[in-house]
Amino acid sequence: MKEQIDERVLPKLTNGIYVLTTRKGEEINGMIATWVSQVSFHPPLIIICVKEERYSHHMIKDSDLFALNILREDQKDLVPVFKSRVNRKADKFKNVPYLIKDTGAPIIKEALAFLECKVISSLDPGDHTIFLGEVIRAEILQDGRPLTIHHLDKHYQG
Ligand SMILES: Cc1cc2nc3c(=O)[nH]c(=O)nc-3n(C[C@H](O)[C@H](O)[C@H](O)COP(=O)(O)O)c2cc1C
Numbered sequence: 001m002k003e004q005i006d007e008r009v010l011p012k013l014t015n016g017i018y019v020l021t022t023r024k025g026e027e028i029n030g031m032i033a034t035w036v037s038q039v040s041f042h043p044p045l046i047i048i049c050v051k052e053e054r055y056s057h058h059m060i061k062d063s064d065l066f067a068l069n070i071l072r073e074d075q076k077d078l079v080p081v082f083k084s085r086v087n088r089k090a091d092k093f094k095n096v097p098y099l100i101k102d103t104g105a106p107i108i109k110e111a112l113a114f115l116e117c118k119v120i121s122s123l124d125p126g127d128h129t130i131f132l133g134e135v136i137r138a139e140i141l142q143d144g145r146p147l148t149i150h151h152l153d154k155h156y157q158g
Contacts, residue, residue: 017147019069019082019111020048022059023104030092030106031056032083034149035128036068044135046117049128055085060131064119067105072112072144073151102137113140 020033035049048066050057060066071078081092098106103116117133124130 015149017071017079017149017152019071019078019108020050020056021067021069021098021105021107022056022063022065023106024059024063027059028093028104028106029056029059030069030082030096030108032079033068039132044138045120046115046133046135048131048133050131051128057129060119061122061129065103065105066117066119066131066133067101067103067107068115068117069108069111070113070115071108071147072110072142073147074144075110075147076152078108079152101139107141110142112142112144112146113138 015034016036018033018036019030020036021028021030023029031050031054033048033050037047039045039047046068048068050060056066078096081096084092093106097109099109101107101114101116103118105116107114107116115135116137117135119131120134121132122129123132
């Protein structure tokens with residue numbers, strides 16, 4: 001069958017905007033991620049999709065742990081901080097207060113909520129690795145509504 005793909009369609013999928021955080025030894029990091037989905041209630045499982053070239057990718061591969069910080073709709077200002085490749089290591093967190101819970105990955109204090117996960121499987125079907133995570137802790141931190149990709153204009157994307 002001949003492929004007929006209008007490139008305007010995939011960007012219409014609705015996704016949240018998350019800060020995906022990791023820890024490997026003393027090193028912490030965080031990156032913006034939007035390709036995230038729940039895939040099971042019992043047990044609670046989610047997938048994240050991370051390109052191999054991301055610094056976070058090797059940290060997750062090595063530690064098998066990550067946290068997902070669910071941002072509030074008024075936290076767009078964190079997008080430029082965590083979409084950056086520079087200022088990685090602890091510097092991305094220089095002005096972002098965080099907590100440490102079970103995984104050691106940073107939990108953003110002002111986030112709406114967070115999930116901490118243990119990686120139980122991974123798959124490389126295309127240009128991003130799919131990490132399947134079992135949720136080991138989930139908490140609400142603030143009141144509010146979640147930030148989604150459609151709250152962001154072009155300035156924040158890419
Ligand atoms: C709106 C938005 C969504 C993004 N979603 C993803 C994603 O789901 N997976 C991914 O690998 N990169 C995603 N990125 C790109 C990473 O956030 C970016 O490459 C970051 O610099 C990686 O940081 P690191 O190299 O320190 O891990 C997204 C960027 C933006 C602006």
